[in-house]
Amino acid sequence: MGERKGQNLYYPPDYDPKVGGLNKFMGTHALRERARKLHMGILIIRFEMPYNIWCDGCKNHIGMGVRYNAEKTKIGMYYSTPIYQFRMKCHLCDNHFEIKTDPGNLDYVIVSGARRQENRWDPTENGQIVPETKETQKKMFDDAMFRLEHKTGDEDTSKLDKSRLNKLVGRNDKVWNDDYEANCALRRNFRKRRKELEESAVNDSLLLAKSSLDINLLPENEDDRNVAALLSLRPSKSIEENQNCMRSKIMHSSALPSSSGLLSSFGGLKKEESLSKQTLKTLNLGVIVKRKCETEKLDKQINENETLNKCDDNVSANNDVNVSVNKVSLVGDYSSSGDNSD
Structure with missing residues (x-):
């Protein structure tokens, strides 16, 4: 391919090979825009992040392997090895961070604008083979x-x-050892897992549609099932709410079992927020029925008293008549006896 590159270049009619190459004749650099700061000792290269970092500007995580257009600058020497520094802009914010090489420790060092994610460990602790220092x-x-x-x-x-x-x-x-059997086992496990994922996706979509939600559901486990079962059996009121309701009922109820006390107790119950409208209607109906029964009893007693009073009046009137008759008869007897004597 190297011998074909010259055929793709455009040579103007006034090109003179004695001047030099085509870039020298046109007054340009072979790297074009990447060499626009070359007079300042800066070359723009494609830099790959050597490890995970945290940006100090937006506090976002930048993973290892993310590539940037970085300004490469030579800042010193480590014996005969040059030390380079790279300056690049975060792709998530306007913050710039700088990283330089560390030939002595075969590593990269963050100069400013970011901090390294510390996930290093001792390889001897997990059984890794460590090269000799x-x-x-x-x-x-x-x-x-x-x-x-x-x-x-x-x-x-x-x-x-x-x-x-x-x-x-x-x-x-x-x-x-047997590639075919190993492949069959892997594909079998994959199909089983795929069916489970498809069923879970269908159930999640139905649940989200029923609840009108648009969130990502996590896979359920045994602890979630136990908590859901306990929540379904949980009473509507707590112990403190039940105690407060009982205290309010006692405070608004009468000490004597009367109709007025019953009404006042029902009035106190109406003030409780936990009592439903249907319960109030039932209680009011019971009060009306009880009051009607008590009214009928009172009317019955009044009728009986009136009947007794009438009977007493009749008896007293009869007694008066008998007395007057006796008196008349006695007078008549006396008169008749006097006449006879004459």
Whole structure:
């Protein structure tokens, strides 16, 4: 492809090969816009983020591998190795951050505008193979006794880990020896998991449509089911609310069991917010029925009293008549007896 690049260039009619190349003749740089600050010692390159960072401007996370157009500048030397600094703008805000190389530690250092996400750990703690440091390598090269002790320690470690390594190798051969069976097992598990995800998506869509929500639902677990069951059995009122309702009922009720006290107690119950309208109608109907019964009883008693009074009046009138008759009869007897004597 290199020999074809010259055919794609445009050479103007006044081009003179004696001047030099086409870029020199046109007064341009081969890197075009990337070299617009080259006179200031700045070259614009494509820089890839070496690790995860947090932007100090917008506080957002920027992952490792994100690429930027960075201004590359040489700021010093580490022995014979140059130290470069890169300045770039965050793609989420107007903040700029600067990162420089650290040849001594084979790493990158953040100068300003961001901070590194610390997720480093000791590889020896999780069983990783750690390469020897420069100090250890130098000591092994100079000290024969240290090299012998180090070699003996490595042999002892290999003997201890030999059985575990053999189990891992055997398991690997058992699982991946037959490529067809391994592929079938993976595809079988994949189909099962895909069906579960499809059913879950259908159930979630129905629930969201029923609740008129537009959120992402998390997969449910056993704890969620237990909490939902407890919430469904939870009473409508708490213990404190029930106590307050009972106190209010006692305060608004009468001490004596009378109709007025009953009405006042019902009036107090009407003030409670937890009592429904249907319950109030039922209670009022009961009061009306009770009052009607009491009125009928009072009317009955009044009728009975009136009847008794009439009977008493009749009896007293009869007694008066009898007395007057007796008196008349006595007078008549006396008169008749007097006449007879004459």
